Amino acid sequence: MCIGFPGKIVSIDDNIAVIDISGTQREACLDLLPDEVTIGDYVLCHAGYAIQKIDEELAKEKLDFLKELIEHEIY
Secondary structure (H helix, E strand, O other): OOOOEEEEEEEEEOOEEEEEEOOEEEEEEOOOOOOOOOOOOEEEEEOOEEEEEEOHHHHHHHHHHHHHHHHOOOO
């Protein structure tokens, strides 16, 4: 099973974004996105690539769910 993590874009240089995932920052390539993104947008990331732009509400919902999984060790 593959898991994509939602993150907020905090910077963009060329086509590489730095995204914040619950306080952890990672780089994500933007080459696979069909939509244009800007700083402050949320994206779903997998294997170093942003694969989908998502809205803030959905991103927070998914992050809360992932935190719950970790807290209850349901993985």
